[in-house]
Amino acid sequence: MHLLVTGANGQLGQCLADQLRAQAIPHTLLTRQDADINDTVVLEKIIANNGVTAIINAAAYTAVDKAESEPELAQRINVDGPTALAKLSARFDIPLLHVSTDYVFDGNQQTPYIETDATGPTGVYGQTKLDGELAIQRHATKYIIMRTAWVFSEYGNNFLKTMLRLAKERDVLGVVADQVGCPTYAGDIAQALISVARQLHEREKQGLAEARYGIYHYAGDEAVSWHGFAMAIFEEAHQRGALTNIPVVNAIATQYYPTPAKRPVYSVLSTVKLSHDYGVDASDWRAVLSGVLLKN
Ligand SMILES: NC(=O)C1=CN([C@@H]2O[C@H](COP(=O)(O)OP(=O)(O)OC[C@H]3O[C@@H](n4cnc5c(N)ncnc54)[C@H](OP(=O)(O)O)[C@@H]3O)[C@@H](O)[C@H]2O)C=CC1
Numbered sequence: 703m704h705l706l707v708t709g710a711n712g713q714l715g716q717c718l719a720d721q722l723r724a725q726a727i728p729h730t731l732l733t734r735q736d737a738d739i740n741d742t743v744v745l746e747k748i749i750a751n752n753g754v755t756a757i758i759n760a761a762a763y764t765a766v767d768k769a770e771s772e773p774e775l776a777q778r779i780n781v782d783g784p785t786a787l788a789k790l791s792a793r794f795d796i797p798l799l800h801v802s803t804d805y806v807f808d809g810n811q812q813t814p815y816i817e818t819d820a821t822g823p824t825g826v827y828g829q830t831k832l833d834g835e836l837a838i839q840r841h842a843t844k845y846i847i848m849r850t851a852w853v854f855s856e857y858g859n860n861f862l863k864t865m866l867r868l869a870k871e872r873d874v875l876g877v878v879a880d881q882v883g884c885p886t887y888a889g890d891i892a893q894a895l896i897s898v899a900r901q902l903h904e905r906e907k908q909g910l911a912e913a914r915y916g917i918y919h920y921a922g923d924e925a926v927s928w929h930g931f932a933m934a935i936f937e938e939a940h941q942r943g944a945l946t947n948i949p950v951v952n953a954i955a956t957q958y959y960p961t962p963a964k965r966p967v968y969s970v971l972s973t974v975k976l977s978h979d980y981g982v983d984a985s986d987w988r989a990v991l992s993g994v995l996l997k998n
């Protein structure tokens with residue numbers, strides 16, 4: 703097995719790199735500087751020269767609000783890039799493991815979303831991620847589209863880091879309490895992707911033609927509002943001595959925190975299918991919080 707990871711400088715990419723090294727799995731890491739995911743010619747050479755057996759695409763345009771004013775760039779990275787990778791996956795007959803988002807849903811449901819539920823993105827980011835999913839389904843046959851949500855880690859930019867920064871700058875914060883989802887640790891997503899890649903590889907070697915490809919949901923095991931997530935972060939940070947004073951965190955309605963992009967009100971993902979097909983359990987995000995805070 704030799705895994706090619708794109709987006710290696712992102713928060714998921716760095717967690718993948720850590721775990722591939724720790725598990726001594728042969729791999730090639732590509733940052734945007736190494737190779738743009740749209741650069742088919744360069745990627746073709748890398749795949750052939752390294753004997754790549756699967757691609758994990760952790761590259762993406764993830765600036766939800768900025769996407770509203772940069773739709774072309776978001777389209778290039780979230781749709782054209784995955785299209786190019788899907789075509790390479792088909793040409794080399796190797797699986798493509800791609801990561802997508804809970805923001806493909808409109809949020810009008812009141813029970814956890816399963817993989818076959820109707821999509822309906824509320825903003826440009828979600829729309830481009832959905833279009834990327836559709837392009838992969840059109841151009842590749844051996845694909846895993848892993849939708850995840852509310853990703854946090856010790857790396858990059860994420861809600862946890864924003865909250866810790868704001869807590870140092872202000873005594874009072876307002877955080878929306880009427881948007882509900884599942885925080886997910888990027889290290890757990892990395893582990894889930896590697897486990898799926900490994901199982902696909904084994905099944906392929908054994909000639910099991912019905913390898914389980916398709917869309918899968920992977921997210922945290924407990925749903926909360928952004929306000930609830932902020933409180934969990936502050937309480938854990940305070941307990942670990944990483945934060946002296948917990949700010950006052952007012953629970954506010956979405957209308958009092960206006961943003962360029964509309965976000966789904968409810969985007970809880972059911973992880974039952976992944977657990978059934980691959981034996982991968984949901985991310986126990988509360989359990990890993992303290993470890994992540996200690997690395998900050
Ligand atoms: N963050 C979240 O809360 C969530 C993320 N997801 C999905 O998970 C995946 C990983 O997200 P995350 O790790 O947070 O994302 P990041 O924004 O942290 O990382 C994305 C990486 O992609 C790289 N990249 C951007 N454009 C290109 C390109 N054209 N060619 C090659 N590389 C490129 C970026 O490079 P550079 O560093 O140079 O900018 C960056 O390192 C994405 O598919 C995202 O949509 C899903 C749900 C929630």
Ligand SMILES: Cc1cn([C@H]2C[C@H](O)[C@@H](COP(=O)(O)OP(=O)(O)O[C@H]3O[C@@H](C)C(=O)[C@@H](O)[C@H]3O)O2)c(=O)[nH]c1=O
Nearest residue numbers: 764766803804805851852853861864876877878928959
């Ligand atoms: C900073 C801040 C945000 N908020 C709100 C705004 C928004 O509704 C919510 C989350 O804010 P953020 O902008 O940090 O998170 P956002 O960029 O919307 O996070 C999303 O990123 C993409 C990539 C995904 O795929 C999603 O799953 C999700 O994780 O919290 C407050 O209410 N108060 C605050 O002080």
